Amino acid sequence: DGGITQSPKYLFRKEGQNVTLSCEQNLNHDAMYWYRQDPGQGLRLIYYSQIVNDFQKGDIAEGYSVSREKKESFPLTVTSAQKNPTAFYLCASSRTEPNYGYTFGSGTRLTVV
Amino acid sequence: GDSVTQMEGPVTLSEEAFLTINCTYTATGYPSLFWYVQYPGEGLQLLLKATKADDKGSNKGFEATYRKETTSFHLEKGSVQVSDSAVYFCALITGGGNKLTFGTGTQLKVEL
Numbered sequence: 001d002g003g004i005t006q007s008p009k010y011l012f013r014k015e016g017q018n019v020t021l022s023c024e025q026n027l028n029h030d031a032m033y034w035y036r037q038d039p040g041q042g043l044r045l046i047y048y049s050q051i052v053n054d055f056q057k058g059d060i061a062e063g064y065s066v067s068r069e070k071k072e073s074f075p076l077t078v079t080s081a082q083k084n085p086t087a088f089y090l091c092a093s094s095r096t097e098p099n100y101g102y103t104f105g106s107g108t109r110l111t112v113v
Numbered sequence: 114g115d116s117v118t119q120m121e122g123p124v125t126l127s128e129e130a131f132l133t134i135n136c137t138y139t140a141t142g143y144p145s146l147f148w149y150v151q152y153p154g155e156g157l158q159l160l161l162k163a164t165k166a167d168d169k170g171s172n173k174g175f176e177a178t179y180r181k182e183t184t185s186f187h188l189e190k191g192s193v194q195v196s197d198s199a200v201y202f203c204a205l206i207t208g209g210g211n212k213l214t215f216g217t218g219t220q221l222k223v224e225l
Binding site for chain 2: 006031040041042043048050090092094095096097098099100101102103104105106107109
């Protein structure tokens with residue numbers, strides 16, 4: 001079955017360390033997205049990519065970086081510059097055809113200790 | 114810009130009660146509208162969608178009708194179950210694009 005896989009499900013990081021969250025999809029979707037979700041809050045867009053080797057900043061890109069070297073993969077790095085990284089991170093993918101909607105991964109919960 | 118407004122939660126209902134979660138939107142052009150559901154500790158799943166005015170999306174007993182005149186897409190279910198407890202997100206896409214704009218989510222709690 002096709003789907004989108006995020007790993008790990010839980011991640012602990014010490015302050016001052018960079019950490020990379022994995023997102024892989026086998027749906028042959030061109031577009032991929034990273035969102036951050038804080039308790040009781042909605043979704044905030046971090047970065048998105050419509051095509052391989054290209055990506056754009058979302059609403060809260062500061063302290064984060066991404067790469068899109070393969071169609072299937074869109075890893076997110078949370079750098080030490082991100083002041084409050086503890087959150088639930090969601091990856092999604094979609095076709096670029098209009099009005100298609102997203103398929104989401106099951107999320108990674110990052111905790112800074 | 115485009116925006117989605119949902120009713121504040123949490124919404125607490127008894128099992129078998131009728132559910133309505135309000136969603137209104139502001140958008141240029143004619144958006145496509147979506148409802149997503151998020152169960153605790155999981156990602157979002159598409160619940161239903163409607164792509165043009167007067168369309169009704171439905172799935173798992175939930176339904177929503179695209180009302181252009183009131184710019185609304187309210188989610189309804191005739192008889193909720195404890196297993197429906199989750200956070201529900203309304204969302205839209207405009208301009209023939211593929212980037213979703215989400216509402217802030219409404220938490221539903223269903224009790225026995």
